[in-house]
Amino acid sequence: MTSVQLAQPTARPTNVRPPDAQAKAVTFVEAAVPYLADLSIKPVTYNPPIGAGVPRRDGNYRDFKVRIHDARPIAADLSLDRQAFSLVGQQTAVRDFYDKEEIRRTWEPEVEAMIRRETGASKVVVFDHTIRTADRGVERGHRAPVRSVHNDYTERSGPQRVRDLLPPDEAAARLAKRFVEINVWRNIGHHPVEMSPLGFVDAESIAPRDLAVCDLVYADRTGEIYIGVYNADHRWYYFPRLTREEAVLIKCYDSMKDGRARFSLHSAFDDPTSPPNPRPRESIETRTFAFFD
Template identity: 80%
Template sequence: MVDVRIAESAAVRLPLAGWVDAPVNYLADLSIKPVTYNPPHGTGLPRRDGNYRDFTVRIHDARPITRDLSLDRQAFILTRHDTHVRDFYDEEEVRTKYHAEVEALIKRETGASKVVVFDHTVRTADRAVERGLRTPVRSVHNDYTEKSGPQRVRDLLPPEEAGRRLKKRFAEYNVWRNIDHEPIEMAPLGFVDSESIAPRDLAVCDLVYADRTGEIYQGVYNADHRWFYFPKMTRDEAILIKCYDSLKDGRARFSLHSAFDDPTSPANPRPRQSIEARAFAFFD
């Protein structure tokens, strides 16, 4: 059974400030096995199998409690993070500049001895498909599973190093940020406090690509989930999301997140532009 949270008696109840009520897209149940079929970039939108439904949830403003958040309890944090990248749509600049910035950020926030940034995705709500980009993900999910986390390490590292690293603690983090020069108005990212996630809430979903099949977790609806977000994120902020942790000592190991429509957004919001970088952190 997947262990995702610390014992309820030890859970930290965060103080709640402002909130919005908004629909998010969950699996209602497991009557249909969830599968997502992903076409090549720029050729269309993903197609999904599964009994998905929108559920209205209360999403709390996490800005007043930013200092109380922990990667090992809630599985997400907000931090200030300046960047020297001028154009996030320039693939070469992102790989040469931003990956190094993300590596340094994760080392700073986690104390990892080695960080490998292996992927990034630029998303926009403005003509994404025709521009060869991806749209915001509007389903409650987590990027890695008990199986796919270690497998990705084996895919990335030489066999000898992978075997050595897999014997010690390692974790996968996503670093998410707004890449517009104005604050986000459309489709902000919401997060479930990992301490409110039960093992049954994580359903394995196959990700089918043209050349391979991977897997992620899709969230199954649970009325006990505690949702948070950071309104009006700016370009000098970053969110770290822990999507996998190999250590089974009671800390958060997985998380759930989704884009949603903020009812306080302007009537004609600027299309969201964002980037998420993915990285493994290895600990001695």
């Protein structure tokens, strides 16, 4: 496993929407997030088919209270190559994110264009979408927000996903050059996120020992993700009241081993500043590969 180290910052766009003027200013909140306390039990997650139930997790998980800082004041300075997450302003023509055809026809080209713009990639492949709802997600055929400190790909599963998606000759050519897996996470509701926001660990504070390989078991295959092992040095951030005009980019894999951030950690959490009866979060996470020549 390769250490996550410092890299030169990349330029950030200036079209990020400012926080809601009516929202209460907050520097940080304290909340509990589920980490692995240690590796005494091998972590394994069993994922049922969408709409069939909730995941079952093996592992010595414990809730740890962390301080999660408001990232909006530093949004323009965040870099995928340093922190492994960033905020971008992103208008969309999508009217209904629950319409799979509209996702294919409108959202996927928007995402491809955005990733090209933000990274300079020569080719972008949009390959997966997950709708998450905090209100009866399973019953409605979706997934619930993930309350586990994790990263979606590992040193092994990142390249394997490329092989799964591309023809063998193209996969071999792409794997010989730099490629990056980036998740696009956004609010699909018409109101700012009030429930179960997503928190992100600054990759500069992640040590190699903090990333534990976890088997991800489905009915037809087994993959791998990283689960975070608790480290008091982790620096947490979030974007309060994320709007429909914003998107968060999360780098979950980078093939380059030159000192830039390669992996990330993130988790949903309960924001203590949420209103007494918060609107249930509705979000989409879209997975992409950015390939470079």
